[in-house]
Amino acid sequence: MESGQNSSEPDLLIHELTENWEKDLEQIQAYIETFDHTEVFIVSENSDPQVLIHALRVDGVKEFLPAPLDEAAINQALDRFLERQGKKQQKTTGHLGQIISLISSKGGVGTTTIAVNLADSLKRKPNGFTVALMDMNMVFGDIPMFLNISPKHHWGDITRNIDRLDEFYLSNVLTRTAGGLDVLASPGYLEKQANLPTPQVIITLLELMKKKYDYIVIDLGQSMNDSALQIIKMSNRVEIVTIQTLPCLSNASRVIKSLLENGYTDQANLYLILNRYIKKGIVNLQTVEQGLNQKISLLIPNDYSTTMSAINSGQTLQESAPKSSIARCYNDYADSLLPEGTEKRKKKGWFF
Numbered sequence: 001m002e003s004g005q006n007s008s009e010p011d012l013l014i015h016e017l018t019e020n021w022e023k024d025l026e027q028i029q030a031y032i033e034t035f036d037h038t039e040v041f042i043v044s045e046n047s048d049p050q051v052l053i054h055a056l057r058v059d060g061v062k063e064f065l066p067a068p069l070d071e072a073a074i075n076q077a078l079d080r081f082l083e084r085q086g087k088k089q090q091k092t093t094g095h096l097g098q099i100i101s102l103i104s105s106k107g108g109v110g111t112t113t114i115a116v117n118l119a120d121s122l123k124r125k126p127n128g129f130t131v132a133l134m135d136m137n138m139v140f141g142d143i144p145m146f147l148n149i150s151p152k153h154h155w156g157d158i159t160r161n162i163d164r165l166d167e168f169y170l171s172n173v174l175t176r177t178a179g180g181l182d183v184l185a186s187p188g189y190l191e192k193q194a195n196l197p198t199p200q201v202i203i204t205l206l207e208l209m210k211k212k213y214d215y216i217v218i219d220l221g222q223s224m225n226d227s228a229l230q231i232i233k234m235s236n237r238v239e240i241v242t243i244q245t246l247p248c249l250s251n252a253s254r255v256i257k258s259l260l261e262n263g264y265t266d267q268a269n270l271y272l273i274l275n276r277y278i279k280k281g282i283v284n285l286q287t288v289e290q291g292l293n294q295k296i297s298l299l300i301p302n303d304y305s306t307t308m309s310a311i312n313s314g315q316t317l318q319e320s321a322p323k324s325s326i327a328r329c330y331n332d333y334a335d336s337l338l339p340e341g342t343e344k345r346k347k348k349g350w351f352f
């Protein structure tokens with residue numbers, strides 16, 4: 001719903017024309033004069049050009065669908081409707097609401113390092129983006145250590161009080177870092193089932209966060225429960241993190257296949273990150289791409305000492321080693337996620 005829109009006003013009205021189509025169109029025009037945020041689809045057995053021209057002259061009429069209805073045409077019209085709604089939403093809230101989830105193909109592949117440093121690099125862009133970082137590793141979440149923060153609140157506070165969740169409550173539960181990131185920490189211990197987020201909690205939370213943040217970076221780790229799958233469904237980018245070893249690549253292949261075949265995401269939203277990339281690694285890039293039937297979208301160079309010393313000092317790579325090639329790689333990665341038309345630094349060749 002847009003701001004200025006009455007809560008009883010529908011987003012979409014589908015109206016079938018009767019034989020008395022001129023009268024119908026007058027009524028629709030009168031309706032739109034009161035409810036001017038509603039879009040109208042006209043369905044009509046009569047596709048005479050006269051009817052079509054008159055219908056499209058009525059304010060708010062966006063589609064004219066000849067009856068009997070064609071399923072593909074309806075789906076395309078609804079897709080266009082959703083796209084327009086998304087753009088309106090973006091205009092009214094002023095935030096991009098991009099959800100980026102990172103999934104580990106195996107423990108220890110570097111997913112938390114990537115989530116933290118991507119969020120930090122986005123936050124550092126001169127555009128003043130609002131960036132949130134969410135930890136879905138409920139017991140083994142270690143984002144606070146990476147960012148040297150001690151959150152007072154965590155996921156359990158959201159789940160227990162989902163009825164109270166609004167912008168104000170949310171800003172109290174998130175922990176702001178010195179660099180301006182808002183972190184939703186995990187409980188860090190075994191919560192009772194009732195305190196863990198359900199898919200419905202995820203929907204409510206992410207819908208709210210999309211209105212408040214430009215980027216929501218989510219460290220999913222290896223979670224594949226219903227809540228994680230709900231996050232994946234709602235993500236604009238689902239990024240699978242792997243390294244050049246056969247067990248990881250084999251897991252990555254199974255994750256990609258499961259997500260695509262079950263419709264949790266589609267090919268256009270799926271990305272593959274190869275972390276700890278070594279040029280002379282046992283498995284070369286071509287083999288990775290062919291084996292996974294998936295293009296690599298990002299290579300992150302192997303640099304254990306720089307990443308480890310950043311983690312140990314509770315700093316991000318842009319703070320601890322801004323000139324390192326790995327920090328530059330994260331900066332370019334963040335650039336690649338900026339909206340079209342944003343000025344970017346020249347890429348360094350890590351992207352495909």
Ligand SMILES: Nc1ncnc2c1ncn2[C@@H]1O[C@H](COP(=O)(O)OP(=O)(O)OP(=O)(O)O)[C@@H](O)[C@H]1O
Binds near residue numbers: 104110
């Ligand atoms: N590009 C890199 N090059 C070398 N080492 C890296 C790189 N990225 C991360 N690491 C190292 O990998 C280790 C694991 O990193 P991290 O905790 O981010 O992985 P994870 O996938 O989140 O692990 P977990 O399964 O425990 O959640 C750390 O010691 C980190 O320093």
Ligand SMILES: [Mg+2]
Binds near residue numbers: 113137
């Ligand atoms: Mg981790």
